[in-house]
Amino acid sequence: MLSTAQHSTHLMQVEHIAELRERVQAWRAAGERIAFVPTMGNLHAGHLSLVRAGRTQADRVVASIFVNPLQFGANEDLDAYPRTLDADRRQLSETGCDLLFLPSVREVYPRGQDTQTRVEVPGISDILCGASRPGHFVGVATVVCKLLNMVQPDVALFGEKDFQQLLVIRRLVEDLAMPVEIIGVPIARESDGLAMSSRNGYLTPEERALAPALYQALKATDEALRAGEPIARAERAGLDALDAAGLRPDYLSVRRTEDLDPAGSEDRALVILAAAYLGRTRLIDNRRVALE
Numbered sequence: 001m002l003s004t005a006q007h008s009t010h011l012m013q014v015e016h017i018a019e020l021r022e023r024v025q026a027w028r029a030a031g032e033r034i035a036f037v038p039t040m041g042n043l044h045a046g047h048l049s050l051v052r053a054g055r056t057q058a059d060r061v062v063a064s065i066f067v068n069p070l071q072f073g074a075n076e077d078l079d080a081y082p083r084t085l086d087a088d089r090r091q092l093s094e095t096g097c098d099l100l101f102l103p104s105v106r107e108v109y110p111r112g113q114d115t116q117t118r119v120e121v122p123g124i125s126d127i128l129c130g131a132s133r134p135g136h137f138v139g140v141a142t143v144v145c146k147l148l149n150m151v152q153p154d155v156a157l158f159g160e161k162d163f164q165q166l167l168v169i170r171r172l173v174e175d176l177a178m179p180v181e182i183i184g185v186p187i188a189r190e191s192d193g194l195a196m197s198s199r200n201g202y203l204t205p206e207e208r209a210l211a212p213a214l215y216q217a218l219k220a221t222d223e224a225l226r227a228g229e230p231i232a233r234a235e236r237a238g239l240d241a242l243d244a245a246g247l248r249p250d251y252l253s254v255r256r257t258e259d260l261d262p263a264g265s266e267d268r269a270l271v272i273l274a275a276a277y278l279g280r281t282r283l284i285d286n287r288r289v290a291l292e
Protein backbone atom coordinates (compact mmCIF):
# COMPACT_ATOMS: atom_id res chain seq x y z
CA MET A 1 0.00 0.00 0.00
CA LEU A 2 2.73 2.38 1.08
CA SER A 3 4.79 1.80 -2.03
CA THR A 4 1.91 2.50 -4.40
CA ALA A 5 0.97 5.59 -2.39
CA GLN A 6 4.56 6.80 -2.59
CA HIS A 7 4.64 6.42 -6.34
CA SER A 8 1.17 7.73 -6.98
CA THR A 9 1.14 10.65 -9.39
CA HIS A 10 -1.39 13.05 -10.70
CA LEU A 11 -2.02 11.46 -14.08
CA MET A 12 -2.55 13.99 -16.84
CA GLN A 13 -4.42 12.98 -19.96
CA VAL A 14 -4.14 14.40 -23.46
CA GLU A 15 -5.89 13.37 -26.64
CA HIS A 16 -4.23 15.54 -29.26
CA ILE A 17 -0.70 15.53 -30.62
CA ALA A 18 -0.28 19.29 -30.13
CA GLU A 19 -1.06 19.10 -26.38
CA LEU A 20 1.17 16.05 -26.04
CA ARG A 21 4.10 17.89 -27.64
CA GLU A 22 3.54 20.96 -25.51
CA ARG A 23 3.66 18.92 -22.32
CA VAL A 24 6.67 16.81 -23.29
CA GLN A 25 8.60 19.83 -24.57
CA ALA A 26 8.08 21.64 -21.26
CA TRP A 27 9.60 18.67 -19.43
CA ARG A 28 12.47 18.47 -21.85
CA ALA A 29 13.14 22.19 -21.55
CA ALA A 30 13.44 21.63 -17.79
CA GLY A 31 16.14 19.04 -18.51
CA GLU A 32 13.99 15.99 -17.82
CA ARG A 33 14.32 12.61 -19.52
CA ILE A 34 11.20 11.07 -21.00
CA ALA A 35 10.23 7.37 -21.09
CA PHE A 36 7.38 6.06 -23.23
CA VAL A 37 5.22 2.94 -22.84
CA PRO A 38 2.83 2.29 -25.72
CA THR A 39 -0.12 -0.03 -24.94
CA MET A 40 -3.53 -1.04 -26.20
CA GLY A 41 -5.04 -0.67 -22.71
CA ASN A 42 -6.79 -3.24 -20.52
CA LEU A 43 -3.71 -2.92 -18.37
CA HIS A 44 -2.30 -5.71 -16.22
CA ALA A 45 0.84 -6.23 -14.16
CA GLY A 46 2.89 -6.79 -17.35
CA HIS A 47 2.09 -3.31 -18.64
CA LEU A 48 2.73 -1.82 -15.21
CA SER A 49 6.17 -3.43 -15.07
CA LEU A 50 6.98 -1.44 -18.22
CA VAL A 51 5.87 1.77 -16.51
CA ARG A 52 8.01 0.89 -13.46
CA ALA A 53 10.99 0.16 -15.69
CA GLY A 54 10.36 3.54 -17.34
CA ARG A 55 10.53 5.25 -13.96
CA THR A 56 14.00 3.81 -13.40
CA GLN A 57 15.14 5.17 -16.78
CA ALA A 58 13.67 8.64 -16.88
CA ASP A 59 12.17 11.53 -14.92
CA ARG A 60 8.80 11.32 -16.66
CA VAL A 61 6.79 8.39 -17.99
CA VAL A 62 4.30 8.81 -20.81
CA ALA A 63 1.96 5.89 -21.59
CA SER A 64 -0.37 5.63 -24.55
CA ILE A 65 -3.54 3.64 -24.94
CA PHE A 66 -4.47 3.13 -28.56
CA VAL A 67 -6.15 0.04 -29.99
CA ASN A 68 -4.51 0.22 -33.39
CA PRO A 69 -6.90 -0.93 -36.13
CA LEU A 70 -4.02 -1.19 -38.62
CA GLN A 71 -2.50 -4.19 -36.83
CA PHE A 72 -5.69 -6.27 -36.68
CA GLY A 73 -6.64 -8.62 -39.50
CA ALA A 74 -10.15 -8.61 -40.97
CA ASN A 75 -11.27 -11.60 -38.90
CA GLU A 76 -9.49 -10.64 -35.70
CA ASP A 77 -10.74 -9.25 -32.40
CA LEU A 78 -10.55 -5.45 -32.98
CA ASP A 79 -14.17 -4.82 -31.97
CA ALA A 80 -14.09 -7.27 -29.08
CA TYR A 81 -10.74 -6.01 -27.74
CA PRO A 82 -11.31 -5.17 -24.04
CA ARG A 83 -11.56 -1.47 -23.18
CA THR A 84 -11.26 -0.66 -19.46
CA LEU A 85 -10.22 2.97 -19.39
CA ASP A 86 -11.18 3.92 -15.82
CA ALA A 87 -9.30 1.00 -14.29
CA ASP A 88 -6.36 1.66 -16.65
CA ARG A 89 -6.12 5.30 -15.56
CA ARG A 90 -6.21 4.32 -11.89
CA GLN A 91 -3.44 1.76 -12.35
CA LEU A 92 -1.26 4.16 -14.35
CA SER A 93 -1.63 6.80 -11.69
CA GLU A 94 -0.80 4.34 -8.88
CA THR A 95 2.29 3.18 -10.77
CA GLY A 96 3.69 6.65 -11.22
CA CYS A 97 2.85 7.38 -14.84
CA ASP A 98 2.80 11.13 -15.50
CA LEU A 99 0.90 11.44 -18.73
CA LEU A 100 -1.60 9.32 -20.63
CA PHE A 101 -1.82 9.91 -24.37
CA LEU A 102 -5.21 8.71 -25.52
CA PRO A 103 -5.56 9.54 -29.20
CA SER A 104 -8.61 8.76 -31.31
CA VAL A 105 -8.28 6.71 -34.50
CA ARG A 106 -8.79 9.99 -36.37
CA GLU A 107 -5.93 11.65 -34.52
CA VAL A 108 -3.56 8.84 -35.52
CA TYR A 109 -4.94 8.24 -39.03
CA PRO A 110 -6.42 11.59 -40.09
CA ARG A 111 -6.56 10.62 -43.76
CA GLY A 112 -7.87 7.15 -43.05
CA GLN A 113 -5.91 3.94 -42.86
CA ASP A 114 -5.77 3.12 -46.56
CA THR A 115 -3.74 6.18 -47.54
CA GLN A 116 -1.50 6.08 -44.47
CA THR A 117 2.27 5.83 -45.15
CA ARG A 118 3.38 2.40 -43.96
CA VAL A 119 6.55 1.20 -42.32
CA GLU A 120 7.62 -2.28 -43.30
CA VAL A 121 10.48 -4.17 -41.72
CA PRO A 122 11.10 -6.90 -44.29
CA GLY A 123 11.90 -10.51 -43.49
CA ILE A 124 11.36 -10.61 -39.77
CA SER A 125 7.78 -9.35 -40.23
CA ASP A 126 6.85 -12.28 -42.44
CA ILE A 127 7.76 -15.24 -40.23
CA LEU A 128 6.14 -16.84 -37.13
CA CYS A 129 3.30 -14.53 -36.01
CA GLY A 130 3.74 -12.54 -39.23
CA ALA A 131 3.06 -15.64 -41.31
CA SER A 132 -0.18 -16.31 -39.41
CA ARG A 133 -1.21 -12.66 -39.26
CA PRO A 134 -0.38 -11.08 -42.64
CA GLY A 135 0.07 -7.32 -42.35
CA HIS A 136 0.17 -7.40 -38.56
CA PHE A 137 3.75 -6.20 -38.16
CA VAL A 138 3.34 -3.51 -40.81
CA GLY A 139 0.50 -2.22 -38.64
CA VAL A 140 2.65 -2.46 -35.52
CA ALA A 141 5.75 -0.87 -37.10
CA THR A 142 3.68 1.94 -38.60
CA VAL A 143 1.91 2.85 -35.37
CA VAL A 144 5.02 2.54 -33.21
CA CYS A 145 6.95 4.76 -35.63
CA LYS A 146 4.15 7.33 -35.50
CA LEU A 147 3.81 7.18 -31.71
CA LEU A 148 7.57 7.56 -31.26
CA ASN A 149 7.51 10.62 -33.52
CA MET A 150 4.56 12.05 -31.63
CA VAL A 151 6.04 11.58 -28.15
CA GLN A 152 9.75 11.86 -29.04
CA PRO A 153 10.88 10.03 -25.90
CA ASP A 154 14.46 9.31 -24.87
CA VAL A 155 13.62 5.68 -24.14
CA ALA A 156 10.68 3.44 -25.03
CA LEU A 157 9.84 0.20 -23.24
CA PHE A 158 8.38 -2.94 -24.77
CA GLY A 159 7.60 -6.35 -23.29
CA GLU A 160 9.57 -9.47 -24.18
CA LYS A 161 6.20 -11.22 -24.14
CA ASP A 162 5.93 -10.01 -27.75
CA PHE A 163 9.46 -11.02 -28.60
CA GLN A 164 9.10 -10.80 -32.37
CA GLN A 165 7.46 -7.39 -32.05
CA LEU A 166 10.39 -6.19 -29.93
CA LEU A 167 12.84 -7.25 -32.66
CA VAL A 168 10.74 -5.61 -35.38
CA ILE A 169 10.79 -2.36 -33.36
CA ARG A 170 14.52 -2.54 -32.64
CA ARG A 171 15.15 -2.98 -36.36
CA LEU A 172 12.83 -0.16 -37.41
CA VAL A 173 14.45 2.26 -34.97
CA GLU A 174 17.90 1.29 -36.20
CA ASP A 175 16.99 1.38 -39.90
CA LEU A 176 15.25 4.74 -39.66
CA ALA A 177 17.94 6.17 -37.34
CA MET A 178 15.35 7.20 -34.78
CA PRO A 179 16.97 8.84 -31.73
CA VAL A 180 15.38 6.62 -29.08
CA GLU A 181 16.67 3.78 -26.92
CA ILE A 182 14.51 0.64 -26.99
CA ILE A 183 14.38 -1.37 -23.77
CA GLY A 184 12.93 -4.89 -23.51
CA VAL A 185 11.23 -5.85 -20.23
CA PRO A 186 10.91 -9.47 -19.01
CA ILE A 187 7.59 -11.33 -19.28
CA ALA A 188 5.20 -10.95 -16.32
CA ARG A 189 3.45 -14.25 -15.55
CA GLU A 190 0.55 -15.45 -13.45
CA SER A 191 1.47 -17.73 -10.55
CA ASP A 192 0.77 -20.82 -12.71
CA GLY A 193 3.16 -19.62 -15.42
CA LEU A 194 0.65 -18.23 -17.91
CA ALA A 195 2.06 -15.08 -19.51
CA MET A 196 -0.16 -12.12 -18.65
CA SER A 197 -2.16 -10.89 -21.61
CA SER A 198 -5.30 -8.89 -22.24
CA ARG A 199 -6.46 -11.81 -24.37
CA ASN A 200 -6.45 -14.15 -21.34
CA GLY A 201 -9.76 -12.49 -20.46
CA TYR A 202 -11.36 -14.22 -23.47
CA LEU A 203 -10.73 -17.66 -21.94
CA THR A 204 -13.57 -19.63 -20.35
CA PRO A 205 -12.76 -21.02 -16.86
CA GLU A 206 -12.08 -24.41 -18.45
CA GLU A 207 -9.74 -22.92 -21.04
CA ARG A 208 -8.02 -20.80 -18.41
CA ALA A 209 -7.23 -23.97 -16.47
CA LEU A 210 -5.55 -25.45 -19.58
CA ALA A 211 -3.73 -22.30 -20.65
CA PRO A 212 -0.50 -22.78 -18.60
CA ALA A 213 0.19 -25.73 -20.92
CA LEU A 214 1.67 -23.21 -23.36
CA TYR A 215 4.35 -22.26 -20.84
CA GLN A 216 4.82 -25.93 -19.91
CA ALA A 217 5.41 -26.74 -23.58
CA LEU A 218 8.15 -24.08 -23.73
CA LYS A 219 9.73 -25.60 -20.64
CA ALA A 220 9.55 -29.11 -22.14
CA THR A 221 11.33 -27.81 -25.25
CA ASP A 222 13.90 -26.03 -23.08
CA GLU A 223 14.60 -29.21 -21.10
CA ALA A 224 15.02 -31.24 -24.27
CA LEU A 225 17.49 -28.70 -25.67
CA ARG A 226 19.48 -28.66 -22.45
CA ALA A 227 19.51 -32.44 -22.45
CA GLY A 228 21.29 -32.20 -25.81
CA GLU A 229 18.37 -33.28 -28.02
CA PRO A 230 18.53 -32.10 -31.64
CA ILE A 231 16.41 -28.99 -32.27
CA ALA A 232 13.77 -30.82 -34.30
CA ARG A 233 13.29 -33.36 -31.49
CA ALA A 234 13.04 -30.60 -28.89
CA GLU A 235 10.40 -28.82 -30.98
CA ARG A 236 8.51 -32.10 -31.31
CA ALA A 237 8.50 -32.47 -27.51
CA GLY A 238 6.95 -29.02 -27.15
CA LEU A 239 4.35 -29.60 -29.86
CA ASP A 240 3.43 -32.95 -28.29
CA ALA A 241 2.95 -31.24 -24.92
CA LEU A 242 0.58 -28.72 -26.55
CA ASP A 243 -1.38 -31.46 -28.30
CA ALA A 244 -1.62 -33.53 -25.12
CA ALA A 245 -3.10 -30.56 -23.25
CA GLY A 246 -5.68 -29.91 -25.96
CA LEU A 247 -4.16 -26.69 -27.33
CA ARG A 248 -4.04 -26.29 -31.08
CA PRO A 249 -0.51 -25.20 -32.00
CA ASP A 250 -0.02 -22.50 -34.59
CA TYR A 251 3.77 -22.82 -34.31
CA LEU A 252 6.42 -23.78 -31.82
CA SER A 253 9.90 -23.02 -33.04
CA VAL A 254 13.46 -22.71 -31.77
CA ARG A 255 15.11 -19.61 -33.23
CA ARG A 256 18.24 -17.53 -32.86
CA THR A 257 17.63 -14.74 -30.35
CA GLU A 258 19.42 -12.24 -32.52
CA ASP A 259 17.35 -12.37 -35.70
CA LEU A 260 14.77 -15.18 -35.27
CA ASP A 261 16.36 -17.23 -38.04
CA PRO A 262 15.89 -20.99 -37.50
CA ALA A 263 18.45 -22.16 -34.96
CA GLY A 264 21.24 -24.51 -35.97
CA SER A 265 23.21 -26.91 -33.79
CA GLU A 266 26.02 -24.34 -33.46
CA ASP A 267 23.81 -21.59 -32.08
CA ARG A 268 23.90 -20.95 -28.33
CA ALA A 269 21.60 -17.95 -27.81
CA LEU A 270 18.17 -19.37 -28.55
CA VAL A 271 14.57 -18.42 -28.05
CA ILE A 272 11.65 -20.84 -28.16
CA LEU A 273 8.57 -19.09 -29.53
CA ALA A 274 5.08 -20.54 -29.60
CA ALA A 275 1.55 -19.57 -30.55
CA ALA A 276 -1.45 -21.79 -29.91
CA TYR A 277 -5.22 -21.61 -30.02
CA LEU A 278 -7.33 -22.43 -27.04
CA GLY A 279 -10.86 -22.42 -28.37
CA ARG A 280 -10.99 -19.20 -30.39
CA THR A 281 -8.30 -17.42 -28.42
CA ARG A 282 -4.78 -17.22 -29.81
CA LEU A 283 -2.09 -17.12 -27.13
CA ILE A 284 1.63 -16.48 -27.58
CA ASP A 285 4.61 -17.01 -25.32
CA ASN A 286 8.37 -17.47 -25.52
CA ARG A 287 11.36 -18.54 -23.47
CA ARG A 288 15.00 -17.76 -23.95
CA VAL A 289 17.59 -20.51 -23.65
CA ALA A 290 21.33 -19.92 -23.35
CA LEU A 291 23.11 -23.19 -24.08
CA GLU A 292 26.55 -23.81 -22.59
Ligand code: AMP
Pocket residue numbers: 038039040041046047049050157158159160161162185186187188189195196197198
Ligand atom coordinates in the same frame (compact mmCIF):
# COMPACT_ATOMS: atom_id res chain seq x y z
P1 AMP B 1 -0.39 -4.54 -25.58
O1 AMP B 1 -1.28 -3.64 -24.77
O2 AMP B 1 -0.77 -5.97 -25.56
O3 AMP B 1 -0.15 -3.99 -26.98
O4 AMP B 1 1.03 -4.50 -24.87
C1 AMP B 1 1.68 -3.28 -24.63
C2 AMP B 1 3.08 -3.57 -24.17
O5 AMP B 1 3.05 -4.37 -22.99
C3 AMP B 1 3.89 -4.36 -25.20
O6 AMP B 1 5.22 -3.86 -25.22
C4 AMP B 1 3.83 -5.75 -24.67
O7 AMP B 1 4.93 -6.56 -25.06
C5 AMP B 1 3.85 -5.51 -23.18
N1 AMP B 1 3.31 -6.66 -22.46
C6 AMP B 1 2.12 -7.26 -22.65
N2 AMP B 1 2.00 -8.34 -21.84
C7 AMP B 1 3.15 -8.41 -21.13
C8 AMP B 1 3.66 -9.32 -20.14
N3 AMP B 1 2.95 -10.37 -19.71
N4 AMP B 1 4.88 -9.08 -19.64
C9 AMP B 1 5.63 -8.04 -20.09
N5 AMP B 1 5.21 -7.16 -21.00
C10 AMP B 1 3.99 -7.34 -21.53
